[in-house]
Amino acid sequence: MKVLIDEGACLAHGDCEHVAPHVFHVTDIAELHGPGTDDELRTAARACPAGAIRLFDETTGEEVDP
Amino acid sequence: MRIVLVGAGLAAQRCAETLRANGHDGPITMVGAERHAPYDRPPLSKAILAGERPDLRFKDVDVSLRTGTRATQVTRTEVVLDTGERLPYDQALIATGAEPVRLPGLDHALTLRTLDDALRLDEAMDHARSIAIVGAGLIGQEVASAARARNLRTTLIDAAADPFDALMGPGGGHHLKTLHEDAGVTLHLGRRLIAASKNVLRLDDQTTVTADLTLVAIGVRPATLPAPGNVHFAGDVTGSAHWEAAARQGANAARKMLGLAPRQDPPAVVWTDQYGVRIQRVGDLRDATPNGDLTYHRDGRLSAVVLIDDPAGVHTARRMIKEAA
Numbered sequence: 001m002k003v004l005i006d007e008g009a010c011l012a013h014g015d016c017e018h019v020a021p022h023v024f025h026v027t028d029i030a031e032l033h034g035p036g037t038d039d040e041l042r043t044a045a046r047a048c049p050a051g052a053i054r055l056f057d058e059t060t061g062e063e064v065d066p
Numbered sequence: 067m068r069i070v071l072v073g074a075g076l077a078a079q080r081c082a083e084t085l086r087a088n089g090h091d092g093p094i095t096m097v098g099a100e101r102h103a104p105y106d107r108p109p110l111s112k113a114i115l116a117g118e119r120p121d122l123r124f125k126d127v128d129v130s131l132r133t134g135t136r137a138t139q140v141t142r143t144e145v146v147l148d149t150g151e152r153l154p155y156d157q158a159l160i161a162t163g164a165e166p167v168r169l170p171g172l173d174h175a176l177t178l179r180t181l182d183d184a185l186r187l188d189e190a191m192d193h194a195r196s197i198a199i200v201g202a203g204l205i206g207q208e209v210a211s212a213a214r215a216r217n218l219r220t221t222l223i224d225a226a227a228d229p230f231d232a233l234m235g236p237g238g239g240h241h242l243k244t245l246h247e248d249a250g251v252t253l254h255l256g257r258r259l260i261a262a263s264k265n266v267l268r269l270d271d272q273t274t275v276t277a278d279l280t281l282v283a284i285g286v287r288p289a290t291l292p293a294p295g296n297v298h299f300a301g302d303v304t305g306s307a308h309w310e311a312a313a314r315q316g317a318n319a320a321r322k323m324l325g326l327a328p329r330q331d332p333p334a335v336v337w338t339d340q341y342g343v344r345i346q347r348v349g350d351l352r353d354a355t356p357n358g359d360l361t362y363h364r365d366g367r368l369s370a371v372v373l374i375d376d377p378a379g380v381h382t383a384r385r386m387i388k389e390a391a
Contacts (some may be wrong), residue, residue: 007334008329008330009332011310011314012080012083013120013315014125018117020329023079027083027087027125028083028084028086028087028127028317029087030088043376045381046377046378047377048083048377048380049335049346049377049380050335050380051335051348051377051378051380051381051383051384056382063380063381065381065382066378066381
């Protein structure tokens with residue numbers, strides 16, 4: 001799964017870093033810090049109150065629901 | 067460039083973070099009235115009242131922080147502190163937040179705004195069997211949820227007949243109201259307080275509510291500070307009382323100070339956690355009318371969506387609103 005942080009939507013709540021600390025790093029905006037498993041990415045996307053973590057299927061390129 | 071941030075809440079914190087992230091390396095002074103370093107408020111009416119003690123402090127950002135200090139005056143060139151000090155500035159932000167509105171005759175009642183307020187309320191709930199909450203806005207609702215989880219007999223009073231609709235519209239409001247009813251909260255809606263003593267509240271329909279604890283949560287008023295036209299404002303002091311607005315306004319104030327274009331706001335999200343359920347609203351309800359149970363239209367276009375325990379739905383809702391605009 002591919003992950004994209006929607007910079008216009010991210011509000012640096014910090015929930016993604018809280019649930020996946022080695023994947024996300026949040027300053028004034030969330031940034032990718034390292035690779036994560038699909039499960040971790042899904043958990044983080046669900047935890048994001050701003051809906052700023054978008055997930056895409058690696059083969060089809062289509063956006064998938066977390 | 068010398069920057070002074072008056073206030074040490076979310077808006078000031080985001081302003082400082084955004085200044086640093088965009089390369090400002092001059093001095094930033096942050097002046098906060100509370101004794102605490104900047105911290106995040108949403109958990110005050112959630113985790114703290116569940117007896118949890120999460121670390122609420124925001125990330126460290128390189129500022130000179132003055133806690134327990136108030137600004138008394140802002141001139142065109144200086145911020146004057148209650149210590150008598152004068153801080154010269156090139157750019158200043160007023161982000162002093164808001165203060166709970168109190169009710170006459172209820173001086174003993176608690177309010178909930180700061181970390182110290184939340185710790186006091188958490189402690190008081192330990193020794194109480196019942197609580198009366200005056201005001202069924204976001205804070206009143208979340209305290210009711212926390213009080214029921216602790217098995218306190220809980221009464222929620224509001225002057226409006228449909229206070230639950232304010233945040234989430236009629237569809238979401240109906241859902242919220244049902245959550246409170248199902249949890250056993252006694253509701254007195256469309257009722258005003260006419261008299262109060264320490265443990266007894268009398269309502270305008272002559273109902274009497276007795277409770278060990280009373281919380282007044284009827285709203286906030288901006289903690290304004292007279293200031294000249296060259297300063298920036300962000301957060302609850304502007305009258306917008308939501309987390310997301312404070313975050314965006316703080317960041318955009320920083321961008322303005324640096325001469326950068328403000329960021330475009332995507333459809334706003336507000337949220338509440340009650341009885342283990344997360345309820346979110348994407349978009350805004352101004353001039354909107356219900357269209358279906360949990361969607362709202364303005365001028366025939368989708369303008370807001372309410373999500374019940376569906377945090378992953380924010381993406382889709384946001385996209386649908388953007389596409390409809």
